[in-house]
Amino acid sequence: MTATDIESLQPRAGRSLQACLVTSVITLFVLLIGVTVTATLFIRQIQTELATISKDPLEHIPGSEAYRSEKYKMQNFAYLRANSDQLKNETMTWAASSSGSVGSRYLYNDKQQALQPQLEGSYLLYLDLELRCVRSDLRKCGEAHVTVKVMMNMQSSTLDCEAQLPRGKKDVRAAKCWKVVQLGPTDRLITSMEAHGDTQSWKLNTNQSGLGMFLVDGQAQ
Structure with a gap:
């Protein structure tokens, strides 16, 4: 080559x-x-x-039909409604929405505002917040920011739920937050609120705002 x-x-x-x-x-x-x-x-x-x-938190849990039974609800569900519509930096106060809204496997201390499960297990903990502008002229509603924290034993936050309230755009803002947490009989849940901005122009709708939880994996029968 x-x-x-x-x-x-x-x-x-x-x-x-x-x-x-x-x-x-x-x-x-x-x-x-x-x-x-x-x-x-x-x-x-x-x-x-x-x-x-x-x-609908129950919808995606296997065997959720059992959770929907009246017997299960009477034992393993708890739901509390907000007592005050004020946006303040303080411990939130709650009340049972009806005679059966706090199941028999929970204790609620209305003096300490503490919700306490009686069984060890996994719980779905959730917060519903609905806020509305109370001004007749929405343009007078300023911005505000609200954070609600569910504290476990007053040491660590188990669930945080935030709502950003815009200036004069909508009269109602809703926030839905949930989390699966591991709890036992010694755990006490207390809820605190932090509010900043034009807190006088916004109020919490107590009929649509609440704290709830139910047992999804534990010793329930």
Whole structure:
């Protein structure tokens, strides 16, 4: 093979390498697009599931029919409504919404505002907050920010629920927050509120705002 033949092979080898690199880049680009699309769809699915669960926490729990029975509710459900409509930095006060709204497996101390389960297990703890502008002219409602924290044994926050109230846009704002937590008979839940901004223009709707919990995995019978 002459020197001329060797030189003629070099451009061909270069073109082959270039084509291989281009193909690899295109393949990686296609794979990247596929992964991005899949991740986006997965995130949207999770968001949809969470939105659905917040509307009806029982709906996505296996065997939830048992939780819906009257016997189970009388024992393992607890629901308290907010007593005050004021937005203040203070411990929130609650009241049973009806004679059977606090199950027999809970203790509620209305002097200390403490809710205490009597069984060890996993509980779904949730907060419903509905706030409304009390000004006849919505434009006079300023911005406000409300955070409600469910504290366990006054040491750590078990559930945080925040509501951002915009300036003069809507007269009603709702926040729904939930979390599955592990609790036992020695755990006491006390709720505190932190409010900032134009707190005089906004009030808590006590009929639609409450603290609830129910046993989802434990020694219930």
